[in-house]
Amino acid sequence: MQVSTIQPPSPRRAHEAQDPRGPAAPAAWSAQRIEQLLALPLPELLWQAQQVHREHFDPTEVQLSSLLSIKTGGCPEDCGYCPQSAHYQAGVDADKLMDAERVLEHARAARDAGASRFCMGAAWREPKERDLDKLVPIIEGVKQLGLQTCMTLGMLQPRQAQRLAEAGLDYYNHNLDTSPQFYGSIISTRTYQDRLDTLQAVRGAGMRVCCGGIVGMGESRADRAALLAQLAALEPYPESVPINSLVRVAGTPLEHAPELDPFEFVRSVAAARICMPRAWVRLSAGRKDLGDGIQALCFLAGANSIFYGESLLVTGNAEVDADRRLFERLGLRASAVQAQA
Ligand code: SAM
Ligand code: DTB
Ligand code: SF4
Numbered sequence: 001m002q003v004s005t006i007q008p009p010s011p012r013r014a015h016e017a018q019d020p021r022g023p024a025a026p027a028a029w030s031a032q033r034i035e036q037l038l039a040l041p042l043p044e045l046l047w048q049a050q051q052v053h054r055e056h057f058d059p060t061e062v063q064l065s066s067l068l069s070i071k072t073g074g075c076p077e078d079c080g081y082c083p084q085s086a087h088y089q090a091g092v093d094a095d096k097l098m099d100a101e102r103v104l105e106h107a108r109a110a111r112d113a114g115a116s117r118f119c120m121g122a123a124w125r126e127p128k129e130r131d132l133d134k135l136v137p138i139i140e141g142v143k144q145l146g147l148q149t150c151m152t153l154g155m156l157q158p159r160q161a162q163r164l165a166e167a168g169l170d171y172y173n174h175n176l177d178t179s180p181q182f183y184g185s186i187i188s189t190r191t192y193q194d195r196l197d198t199l200q201a202v203r204g205a206g207m208r209v210c211c212g213g214i215v216g217m218g219e220s221r222a223d224r225a226a227l228l229a230q231l232a233a234l235e236p237y238p239e240s241v242p243i244n245s246l247v248r249v250a251g252t253p254l255e256h257a258p259e260l261d262p263f264e265f266v267r268s269v270a271a272a273r274i275c276m277p278r279a280w281v282r283l284s285a286g287r288k289d290l291g292d293g294i295q296a297l298c299f300l301a302g303a304n305s306i307f308y309g310e311s312l313l314v315t316g317n318a319e320v321d322a323d324r325r326l327f328e329r330l331g332l333r334a335s336a337v338q339a340q341a
Contacts, residue, residue: 039221045267045270052273062299062335063304064334072095077125080187081217097122116336155194158201164207172209172210176192176212179230209240213244224271239280241279266294
């Protein structure tokens with residue numbers, strides 16, 4: 001049986017030719033079109049994803065980001081997947097913002113282990129002004145170590161985004177998490193529009209956007225397609241797209257979410273690559289449970305970034321030694337720090 005290639009709509013290509021970052025043309029990838037991609041036979045989907053990947057990246061290079069929780073637990077939001085929410089008993093104690101010196105120790109260790117980007121996460125609904133006063137020297141210190149900087153601190157007002165940008169923050173991570181339709185069954189304390197507004201504030205301040213979602217929360221394939229359509233329609237689409245596989249943490253409402261076929265995760269990665277050709281597509285939470293074979297398929301599907309290091313925010317990550325061995329076995333190498341845009 002002949003399976004036809006699903007072509008991106010033509011305005012997108014014309015638009016990309018003019019802008020080296022390759023922003024999405026509005027409605028370039030509808031949810032319907034992405035659902036068709038997700039339903040392709042896996043070899044067809046991977047083939048399309050690989051072609052797009054090779055047009056824009058060296059397929060043997062993977063970017064390494066390390067993650068640190070700089071303010072853990074006690075979060076007032078009720079995200080149903082999150083062990084740091086104060087609404088659930090997941091055994092995570094609330095902590096204060098970490099001292100700059102300790103953050104820099106972690107950053108130095110991440111750099112020495114080979115990471116090129118250092119991502120700092122805080123379990124806040126949004127940062128307060130006094131928090132920003134403390135974050136500015138942290139950003140400056142991490143940058144001085146030669147690392148790219150990323151933070152995820154919850155919602156931002158435009159002037160807060162401006163302040164972080166002025167301090168030199170390279171990326172801001174704020175995920176859409178899932179489709180607009182499924183969102184309300186996971187989170188009630190902030191709206192989808194709140195998230196889009198924060199992303200707009202980040203863009204407006206000139207920072208690069210890191211935005212993705214979670215796969216495996218009980219959503220349908222149509223929801224995964226709708227999430228990817230939302231991401232691809234951001235103008236421009238995110239430079240960095242984390243695809244998280246739900247970590248089912250005891251005590252959270254999603255503790256017993258039905259297990260998703262791991263090939264659905266691979267499909268989501270491939271579709272993300274196809275509809276956001278120049279983005280860094282990152283294997284994020286849940287990577288250690290995917291196993292080497294599925295991870296290898298994800299790299300073939302166009303994933304080219306991972307979270308690297310002992311832990312994520314509060315849950316465990318794949319072992320550093322295991323990652324090094326996997327890279328060796330697959331002939332992959334860590335990419336150098338990208339030049340500042
Ligand atoms: N508090 C900030 C916020 O939510 O905006 C930043 C930190 S939050 C932990 C960052 C992202 O981690 C979430 O948006 C979600 O996509 C992901 N995440 C959190 N818990 C997860 C889990 N158990 N499994 C997979 N991804 C998770
Ligand atoms: C993202 O999309 N995934 C990271 C990062 N952005 C901040 C967080 C994953 C968290 C996994 C569960 C935990 O350890 O808390
Ligand atoms: Fe709070 Fe972020 Fe966890 Fe939601 S995902 S509960 S905002 S730390």
